[in-house]
Amino acid sequence: xxxxxxxxxxxxxxxxxxxxxxxxxxxxxxxxxxxxxxxxxxxxxxxxxxxxxxxxxxxxxxxxxxxxxxxxxxxxxxxxxxxxxxxxxxxxxx
Numbered sequence: 054x055x056x057x058x059x060x061x062x063x064x065x066x067x068x069x070x071x072x073x074x075x076x077x078x079x080x081x082x083x084x085x086x087x088x089x090x091x092x093x094x095x096x097x098x099x100x101x102x103x104x105x106x107x108x109x110x111x112x113x114x115x116x117x118x119x120x121x122x123x124x125x126x127x128x129x130x131x132x133x134x135x136x137x138x139x140x141x142x143x144x145x146x147x
Contacts, residue, residue, distance in 0.1 A: 054130045054138075057097040059108050060121035064090040069117075076111050084137040093120070098134050100141065102126075 064073055073088040077097055088095040097103055105122040112119065130138070 054127050054134060055099050055102045055124060056127050057099065057103045057108070057122070057124040059095045059097070059119055059123075061088070061093055061095055061112070061117050062120050063117040064088065064093050066090055072115065073112070073117055076115055076117075077108065080107050080111050082141070084141060085131070085134050098131070100138060 059077075061073060064070060067090065070088045070090045073090075073095055074086045077083055077086045077088070077095055080097065080099075080103055082099040082101050082103065083097050084100070085098040086095060097108075102124055104124075105119065108122065109119050
């Protein structure tokens with residue numbers, strides 16, 4: 054599992070959190086997204102690495118801006134991630 058942590062400028066409230074989460078969830082392979090407007094950060098879990106360019110493209114016309122980017126691989130996979138990964142993989146089997 055890859056975890057991508059992104060600092061995002063412009064998030065200030067719960068509505069921003071929802072909007073950013075929705076935009077980042079559209080990135081191919083993004084299985085779980087958690088945004089935090091108070092820390093101005095979002096975390097994306099995916100089976101493959103997500104590039105800074107993909108994040109910037111997802112936020113391009115929203116008014117939010119990428120401040121920082123960090124991606125790494127983790128061995129421990131949360132339950133929700135494992136369940137979404139099964140569904141994600143099945144979509145390619147058809």
